[in-house]
Amino acid sequence: MSEPYEYVPHRLLRRRVRDIASGVEGELMAVINENVSDTGVERWVELAYIRGASGREFTTSAANVEPAH
Template sequence: MAEVYEYVPHALLRKQVRDIASGAEGELMAVIHENVSDTAIEHWMDLAYVRLPSGCEFSTLVDNIEAV
């Protein structure tokens, strides 16, 4: 199996973003091309990691984020 993640450059890194799915807003901390499979068949997705004002972070699909 290949590496389980890879950092991806993104124009909105360290900018304020909104998660369209939840409406939550915070700072985009990283975009990671991540193997989310728990089987032998690899399934890769681009995940955005967003830090809320509280300091908690969550992940969402990178296609779900937009600039605030």
């Protein structure tokens, strides 16, 4: 891939979600397949971008995202 990232469709986009790793809730803004390597070997990870109540976004593994209840 020539780009360092690509957007990934996700069923919970723009919905209230919970990061199971931290317990923080917010709105899922995007899921991006990102090359997180700082070496010559590519390492691709699906990162979820969640906007918390403060308005600041944080990232977590897309596998850690679940619907908030």
